[in-house]
Amino acid sequence: MQIYKNPPREDWEEILTRPTQQFKKIEKIVKPIIKKVKKKGDKALKQFALEYDHVELESIAVSKEEINKAEKQLSKELKEAIQTAYKNIETFHAAQKEEPIAVQTMPGVSCMRKSVAIQKVGLYIPGGTAPLFSSVLMLGIPAKLAGCQEIVLCSPPNREGKLHPAILYSAKLAGINKICKVGGAQAIAAMTYGTKTIPKVHKIFGPGNQYVTVAKQIVSQKGVSIDMPAGPSEVAVLADSTAKPAFVAADLLSQAEHGKDSQVLLVTTEEKLVEQVQNEIGKQLSKLPRHEFAEAALENSVVCIMESSTDCIDLLNEYGAEHLILSIEHPREIMNRIFNAGSVFLGHYTPESAGDYASGTNHTLPTNGYAKSFSGVSLDSFVKKITYQEITEEGLQLLGPTVEIMAEAEKLMAHKRAVSLRLTEIKAKNSELRK
Structure with missing residues (x-):
């Protein structure tokens, strides 16, 4: 994994580039x-x-x-x-x-x-x-x-x-x-x-x-x-001094083993933690049946050691991870400051693997930074939202003049006429009733 210490903001885009082909x-x-x-x-x-x-x-x-x-x-x-x-x-x-x-x-x-x-x-x-x-x-x-x-x-x-x-x-x-x-x-x-x-x-x-x-x-x-x-799958982990290096390493490897084009990102303010996590990765990697995939993915992966938690959060929002693990002491204090992520995992005992399989949330999520504008799959993904409207004669008398004025201002006279004809008929009908 490539390690960057307090990278300037103008370099973030290049540092966080995914290992995808053109x-x-x-x-x-x-x-x-x-x-x-x-x-x-x-x-x-x-x-x-x-x-x-x-x-x-x-x-x-x-x-x-x-x-x-x-x-x-x-x-x-x-x-x-x-x-x-x-x-x-x-x-x-x-x-x-x-x-x-x-x-x-x-x-x-x-x-x-x-x-x-x-x-x-x-x-x-x-x-x-x-x-x-x-x-x-x-x-x-x-x-x-x-x-x-x-x-x-x-x-x-x-x-x-x-x-x-x-x-x-x-x-x-x-x-x-x-x-x-x-x-x-x-x-x-x-x-x-x-x-x-x-x-x-x-x-x-x-x-x-x-x-x-x-x-x-x-x-x-x-x-x-x-x-x-x-x-290709990806995970970002935000870790503080309370994070367990073995857990963080396991979380990183759980996504790295998906494929050679996967990417993992570790963001922290704790330089000592990085060394501990790297040692744990070394211990765990050799035991994985898919270690070759994980090794290749780690070559494309990044560690960012930042000066402050604010910088960490800003960088993570810039990255827009598919999966984001907040391996920190008080994750709920941070979660509302995360704007770009497919799915967020709170605390030391919430591995991304749980979401991949069985906790209940969906694991089909936007990757490659698309979490900035896309949601993960949900029930909404399988439905369309159809709108309906119904207007009574009374309603058209109230609303119609507004539509006529707006349509005429846009020079769409057929739009205006569709309302005007109906209003004329309603007026005539009401006149007959008064007789």
């Missing part, structure tokens, strides 16, 4: 994949499975038999853990449901708003170097709670042409029946344009590598919506 470079690889899937559909998907996943697929869709077998392949302990996570995630997301709003803005003018589920959604579940079955819960549960009519799940197969049984078991719990063995940019293309096997969807969700992220950004210009730019 969009244009990845776009050149991804665009032909999207084009081929659009043109050749399932045939292209099978070709890419052979090229990238090194497997010859007989069927892209996962069969009911495969889904039913998955449960028997998992240990009792893992199934119970998934069920506990399911319950917590469902509880937290169910609490996000909003009642319809109805307001009378003036006599005779009623305005309403309610949430309506997105009909068709696609869920992308990474499965390359690690099968992220937890993402099935994070995306499938709110989709089900929202009432989405069609939920399609795509995930890359292993070399036996199968998906991890935990992915299938989690999907079954979430009520997802359309599951397909497709990964990478080709999966994003398939859900955008539709193929014989994979339906076209209205919105695509899910994290992924840089190729998946760029593919999502490209197709978002082609008529399909996406949740957010969610690329």
